[in-house]
Amino acid sequence: xxxxxxxxxxxxxxxxxxxxxxxxxxxxxxxxxxxxxxxxxxxxxxxxxxxxxxxxxxxxxxxxxxxxxxxxxxxxxxxxxxxxxxxxxxxxxxxxxxxxxxxxxxxxxxxxxxxxxxxxxxxxxxxxxxxxxxxxxxxxxxxxxxxxxxxxxxxxxxxxxxxxxxxxxxxxxxxxxxxxxxxxxxxxxxxxxxxxxxxxxxxxxxxxxxxxxxxxxxxxxxxxxxxxxxxxxxxxxxxxxxxxxxxxxxxxxxxxxxxxxxxxxxxxxxxxxxxxxxxxxxxxxxxxxxxxxxxxxxxxxxxxxxxxxxxxxxxxxxxxxxxxxxxxxxxxxxxxxxxxxxx
Amino acid sequence: xxxxxxxxxxxxxxxxxxxxxxxxxxxxxxxxxxxxxxxxxxxxxxxxxxxxxxxxxxxxxxxxxxxxxxxxxxxxxxxxxxxxxxxxxxxxxxxxxxxxxxxxxxxxxxxxxxxxxxxxxxxxxxxxxxxxxxxxxxxxxxxxxxxxxxxxxxxxxxxxxxxxxxxxxxxxxxxxxxxxxxxxxxxxxxxxxxxxxxxxxxxxxxxxxxxxxxxxxxxxxxxxxxxxxxxxxxxxxxxxxxxxxxxxxxxxxxxxxxxxxxxxxxxxxxxxxxxxxxxxxxxxxxxxxxxxxxxxxx
Numbered sequence: 001x002x003x004x005x006x007x008x009x010x011x012x013x014x015x016x017x018x019x020x021x022x023x024x025x026x027x028x029x030x031x032x033x034x035x036x037x038x039x040x041x042x043x044x045x046x047x048x049x050x051x052x053x054x055x056x057x058x059x060x061x062x063x064x065x066x067x068x069x070x071x072x073x074x075x076x077x078x079x080x081x082x083x084x085x086x087x088x089x090x091x092x093x094x095x096x097x098x099x100x101x102x103x104x105x106x107x108x109x110x111x112x113x114x115x116x117x118x119x120x121x122x123x124x125x126x127x128x129x130x131x132x133x134x135x136x137x138x139x140x141x142x143x144x145x146x147x148x149x150x151x152x153x154x155x156x157x158x159x160x161x162x163x164x165x166x167x168x169x170x171x172x173x174x175x176x177x178x179x180x181x182x183x184x185x186x187x188x189x190x191x192x193x194x195x196x197x198x199x200x201x202x203x204x205x206x207x208x209x210x211x212x213x214x215x216x217x218x219x220x221x222x223x224x225x226x227x228x229x230x231x232x233x234x235x236x237x238x239x240x241x242x243x244x245x246x247x248x249x250x251x252x253x254x255x256x257x258x259x260x261x262x263x264x265x266x267x268x269x270x271x272x273x274x275x276x277x278x279x280x281x282x283x284x285x286x287x288x289x290x291x292x293x294x295x296x297x298x299x300x301x302x303x304x305x306x307x308x309x310x311x312x313x314x315x316x317x318x319x320x321x322x323x324x325x326x327x328x329x330x331x332x333x334x335x336x337x338x339x340x341x342x343x
Numbered sequence: 344x345x346x347x348x349x350x351x352x353x354x355x356x357x358x359x360x361x362x363x364x365x366x367x368x369x370x371x372x373x374x375x376x377x378x379x380x381x382x383x384x385x386x387x388x389x390x391x392x393x394x395x396x397x398x399x400x401x402x403x404x405x406x407x408x409x410x411x412x413x414x415x416x417x418x419x420x421x422x423x424x425x426x427x428x429x430x431x432x433x434x435x436x437x438x439x440x441x442x443x444x445x446x447x448x449x450x451x452x453x454x455x456x457x458x459x460x461x462x463x464x465x466x467x468x469x470x471x472x473x474x475x476x477x478x479x480x481x482x483x484x485x486x487x488x489x490x491x492x493x494x495x496x497x498x499x500x501x502x503x504x505x506x507x508x509x510x511x512x513x514x515x516x517x518x519x520x521x522x523x524x525x526x527x528x529x530x531x532x533x534x535x536x537x538x539x540x541x542x543x544x545x546x547x548x549x550x551x552x553x554x555x556x557x558x559x560x561x562x563x564x565x566x567x568x569x570x571x572x573x574x575x576x577x578x579x580x581x582x583x584x585x586x587x588x589x590x591x592x593x594x595x596x597x598x599x600x601x602x603x604x605x606x607x608x609x610x611x612x613x614x615x616x617x618x619x620x621x622x623x624x625x626x627x628x629x630x631x632x633x634x635x636x637x638x639x640x641x
Binding site: 118125140315316 | 383430433434437439440441443444445447448449450451452454455456458459463569572573575576580608611612614615618619621622625626629630631
């Protein structure tokens, strides 16, 4: 009986992963071959970095139920750690990325400590401490930016096994590889025993503790892992997209962006982070194109930015009211309807 | 420490306490809403900006001072009702975190709208209060800060009186105490929430005028929300008294730290010092100094 059930489960499972495989094939082979550099530089690179940050925050907020308003701080830690490690230790690139992720994890662990004692809003507000402290420290202590007079550093070139990774395509492939690997890693984590512990704590901390879930350990692991992933996202943001590193780029607004990504995309879904990031990146570009077409540059960029803020705020509220599970839930619904029609 | 050093210490402390009053003023708006609806209203800072911009623009358009005050107050009340109708009511019975995120969105909308309607330039706001410091026993105190503290005191007193002696105030307290019981005895939750948001709008107007007179009315006014948050955390989200005490404590601690600790770490610590103080207190008392203890029952 059980073998029969197993085999039955197996084939739909394989089918379920075909779309993912197709996606990856397109992303790894078709896009580098066909997409224009503009599309990669202006859309895909920020998209990948923000999507990864979304994945990292989703681990903490979506699966763990701990709201953080300090994501950009950990992005900054990742970016500046990578810069300093490359500058001072001159290690191979994978090791640099690994060490900067570990640095972000350590900082995340420190700022995650209050979560052992604080709940809800008290915790959310205390994560702001990370946001302001990290930004202040990076601006104040010149050592972090190697005493650059303006505080804005251009990211040094990246090489892997002797090949330079500075071309647009190479940076895109590097970002894509990292994002794919880390997302698969998070997927495995959330599906595994530790992920179950985390979800149990989110849903009912006291009950989780009673059935023997190690609450403290799980929370800290979630903070460390989430910060490490967000740190790598910060590395991608600075090294592959902007190619400059400055504390001002990792301000509170960036933290909110990452939070909005997972609200709009859908909490506790990995594809939600990607859908939300896509919206956050494409929407301003689309809006400025639209206004240029409709009003022919009559609206100045300042007003446009304000309109963008209003629309973004409205979107957030609309999603919270009408579709709390975000774009991911809409996508599932659309797919189900599509499947029903084709059958 | 010599005599002058001591005088300086007193002066810094008093300056800090008085700026703490200003923090408390913003924090009270939060407490009002949190107490009655359990929402941490991140948009409070945006409301401060909106109120101040509305008032300044009216005055600059030639509207007399008191008429402008009344019109801005009316607009803030209308805004409170509108928010209840469009944001809170559809989100009733959702988790507090969801409501918090909705107010994040709300703050984006209000900030954007305020600047589109009234423009983005910095406005000077003169309330006719002198900014000249005066001297008591060798200690300089700013007149403006003292008047601001007086206004804050009047505001708190009238809020307290309102809560204690009016029917609406009684309804507020009932809703804050137990929403379901209040509903059961026939109180209109939606109307109470709308009123309390309107009241928070008035508090935002007062805070906006005082802060605006000090810093100029501009976008950065909405960032005082970030100054009020550690005050809230320290005082407890649901205590007006807590907001005042914590405001004073954080104001004083911040100024003292900036003067006596700042030089050792390169200054500019104002941005995060309050948060660290609040965090350290929270580690000992997780619900703040005066906050209601969270008892979890299942």
